[in-house]
Amino acid sequence: MISSFLQYIQYEKRCSPHTLISYETDLQQFHTFLTTSYELPSPETASFPMIRSWIVSLVEEKKNASSVNRKIATLRTYYKFLLKKNVITSDPMMKVKSLKLSKPLPQFVDENSLNQLLDTFDFPDTFAGHRDRLLMELLYGTGIRLSEMIELQEKDINTHEGVIKVTGKRNKQRIIPVSKRLLSLLTTYCIEKKQLFPDGNSHVIVTDSGDKIYPMMVYRIVKKHLDLATTIEKRSPHVLRHTFATHLLNKGADLNAIKDLLGHSSLAATQVYTHNSLEKLKNIFEQAHPKA
Known part of the structure; x- marks a missing residue:
């Protein structure tokens, strides 16, 4: 069975x-x-x-x-x-309970450090350099998952509306707005990609030879660049997703809006980011309040 x-x-x-x-x-x-x-x-x-x-x-x-x-x-x-399927008449899992999990706070990159990396780092003026820059900007600028970025196709980019269509878990689709800066990077990159690989596949992020990019390569690219910006233990694509959500919350974004942008099915999954925001508020209080 x-x-x-x-x-x-x-x-x-x-x-x-x-x-x-x-x-x-x-x-x-x-x-x-x-x-x-x-x-x-x-x-x-x-x-x-x-x-x-x-x-x-x-x-x-x-x-x-x-x-x-x-x-x-x-x-x-x-x-x-x-x-x-009527193979069994009773469920032996009825009494089974899941183990209790400790919930560590999501790690994220400091806003100034990440902005400095993206604004001042001299990405090579090559297709690979342009691809790496777009990859970093896309993960941080939209908060999409690694798998969602890998599957993103050119037809999913709507330059007129300034949005991308993302296919998430269980094939659920959502629309994510992108900044003018990121949209410009996407447009320029796709033109260059088409010139280099006129018969290439329709996926946006590709390897140096024009093939669909794979997870390990993305991990290597992200780690290589985050090594220059942060000392946090985890330096993975998912950290940029955490960073996207945390920075939005710190800037006052509505939690429900962040939930929709991340593609979470419930608010409970998004609320973990409020702890990071509270930590920031505590630090500000301790530094600024005369009686802290």
């Missing part, structure tokens, strides 16, 4: 390839555990104690809580599918 389930989430739920791989990996690991520990031929007949035993074994292996919770979520989805 695992193969049927994977087809279900791929074609009916339209999960991303990354999510599909995660589901498959989790279920295969669970299947292996059941076979080894209980000589159980398939997960369909697993009981609550067996599932709990697997979770305990993961914790004992020092797996982090978020990783374990992802596997629990996989099993929840899988057993709901089995119920729907």
Whole structure:
């Protein structure tokens, strides 16, 4: 039934390839555990104690809580599918609880440091240099996810309206306004890209040879440039998304507007950025108030 389930989430739920791989990996690991520990031929007949035993074994292996919770979520989805298909009559996941997570504050780059990087750094006057600059400006200027930027296509850019159309998780689309500066960079870059690769693909951000860019290359580009601007531990594309949201909030943007720009399904996911804003207010208070 695992193969049927994977087809279900791929074609009916339209999960991303990354999510599909995660589901498959989790279920295969669970299947292996059941076979080894209980000589159980398939997960369909697993009981609550067996599932709990697997979770305990993961914790004992020092797996982090978020990783374990992802596997629990996989099993929840899988057993709901089995119920729907009448393969089982009761859900063994009903009593299973997710592990408690500590919630570290999102890391972000200081506004002055990032602006100095983008305004004064001498990006090479080459296609690669122009691409790298646009990549950094696009991630920070729109707050889009890594996967969303990789999949962004030229047809998604509306120069007349000054917006881009982004396809996010579960193929949900949203419209994000872009600044005149970023729109100018996009327009100039796309013209140069068309001249260099007239028969190239329609994706906006491409490699030096005109192919669709890939995650590891984006990570390398972002880290290379953030190394010049910050000493924070994480220097990844997602940090620029956090920075986008934090800077907007610090400038007084409405939380609901930030939620829509980020493509969050609920306000709870966006509220984490208020903690960073509160920290800034505390620092200002301590520095400025005579009785602080």
